[in-house]
Structures are given as structure tokens and as C-alpha cells.
């Protein structure tokens with residue numbers, strides 16, 4: 001089968017990659033669509049030392065033609081973390097397309113049965129590719145109670161930033177997207193306030209109750225600290241390979257609550273897409289046939305690109 005293989009330095013489309021060998025609890029899906037996200041771009045440049053097939057935002061069909069996507073963390077379900085309900089933090093886990101498990105940028109992928117989520121008929125393949133990142137955005141509401149009157153800022157005008165802004169807007173009136181590109185921010189729509197980063201740093205210091213860093217940039221947290229009010233909350237969505245040194249003392253002085261946030265509830269994301277609550281397809285820049293996966297990956301790696309989808 002075809003697969004986009006990452007050797008930890010670059011990606012290459014292998015036309016005769018070996019078929020996945022499913023574990024006893026896994027089934028094989030025929031992949032139809034797979035999104036490329038910033039995590040994939042980082043993995044391809046060495047993040048986490050991953051070597052294998054990329055792809056964790058996908059739609060596949062089973063032998064009956066039913067459409068599914070799947071949660072990406074494969075916990076052992078036996079250890080004491082799993083027993084406590086912390087499956088996504090299981091130390092023995094593999095993660096589809098990210099850690100010790102081949103992903104879905106391939107004709108076929110093996111996924112644990114327990115991870116499957118059926119895709120409702122009204123959700124298009126292109127929208128369904130957003131289930132995983134949208135779930136990650138919904139995770140913020142699982143971790144923190146947001147009040148309707150809260151002033152919320154989302155840093156970063158990439159795909160995840162816009163998804164986070166949309167999700168937070170369902171919970172509060174005042175959400176501001178802060179980024180560097182007016183054209184990208186425009187994709188967020190009229191319900192979201194938009195401010196350029198320079199202007200926000202100058203005029204909005206200590207103004208927000210909640211600041212989400214979805215910049216994908218090591219400097220995002222520093223900016224978030226500037227914008228967060230005393231006793232406010234910062235949610236960190238950025239995972240980056242690079243380290244960055246700066247002064248953390250404002251977190252203590254301003255008594256800021258800092259929350260790390262990763263994967264989220266698939267069911268909530270699927271329900272939201274089924275209810276057509278977010279125009280996720282506006283975030284798609286291009287759909288490439290899988291045979292052009294290398295070119296697609298290059299496109300996704302360019303600064304300012306929005307969602308690139310591979311069609312198998």
C-alpha cells in the first residue's frame with residue numbers, strides 16, 4: 001500500500017509500504033481522507049523522534065463501508081493511570097501517527113476498536129477531518145469553567161487558534177483572536193473580535209480573564225503572561241520542540257493559573273459538527289490526491305497555510 005513515511009528528518013511517499021499488522025483489539029480502516037496538521041510538520045522535522053507513518057486526523061471506512069474516525073491515544077487499559085481514568089496519560093500508550101504507532105497517511109491504518117467513532121451522515125468527509133483538532137479545542141472547556149462575561153483572548157491565528165476561538169465563543173460573549181495575519185483572522189468570522197499582535201501587546205496588557213496560547217511558537221506563553229490579568233488563567237495549547245527562556249516570575253506575582261491542554265472529547269466535537277455549529281470547511285486551503293502527498297506536505301509546511309487535506 002501507499003504510505004507517507006517520516007524518518008525523523010523528512011517525509012517520503014512509499015508506494016509499496018507494508019500493510020499494517022493489527023493487534024488483537026484493532027481493526028483495519030481504509031483511509032479516505034487525512035488532514036495534515038502542524039504537529040505532523042514538527043514530527044517531520046524531528047519532534048519526539050517519531051519514525052513511521054504520519055497522520056492522526058482522518059476518516060476511514062470499514063469493510064462494510066461505514067465511516068469512522070478514531071481517538072489517537074491507545075492506552076494499555078491495565079496500569080494504575082488507566083484505572084484512574086487517565087487513559088490519555090497512560091505511560092504505556094502509543095499514539096496513532098505520533099508515537100510508536102503508524103498513522104493514517106496511508107491507504108490503510110490499524111486502530112483499536114475502542115477508539116472508533118462513527119461519523120454521522122450529515123458530517124462531510126472534509127469536516128470530519130477536523131474532529132480531532134476540534135476535540136482538542138473543546139478540551140479547554142473540560143478543564144476550566146468559563147463564564148459568559150469572561151474576556152477571553154486566543155493567541156494564534158492558525159487552524160487550532162480559530163477552532164479554540166469558536167469553541168470558547170459558545171461559552172462566553174467576548175472572545176478576541178490575536179494574530180499576525182488579518183487575512184487568516186478573517187476566517188474566524190464576525191462573531192470573534194480580531195486584533196493584531198503588536199497592537200494587543202501595546203494596549204491590552206493584563207486585560208483578559210483567560211488567555212489561550214495556540215501560537216505554536218515558543219514566545220506564545222510570554223505574550224499570554226503579558227495579556228493575562230492578575231489571578232487570570234492561561235491555557236497552553238502549544239507543543240513545540242524548541243525550548244525558550246524567559247522570566248516566569250509574573251506567574252507568581254500575578255498569581256496566574258497555568259493549564260496545559262492536549263487531546264479532547266471526540267463525542268463533543270462530532271456533535272458540534274453534526275449541529276453545523278462551526279464553518280470548519282472554511283479553514284481548508286487545498287485537497288491533494290494522495291499521490292501528491294509530498295507536495296501537499298510541503299504546502300502544509302509553509303507559513304500561513306491553513307488546512308491541507310490528503311484524499312486517498
Ligand SMILES: [Zn+2]
Nearest residue numbers: 037039057133
Ligand atoms: Zn493534529
Ligand SMILES: [Zn+2]
Nearest residue numbers: 076079082090
Ligand atoms: Zn495504561
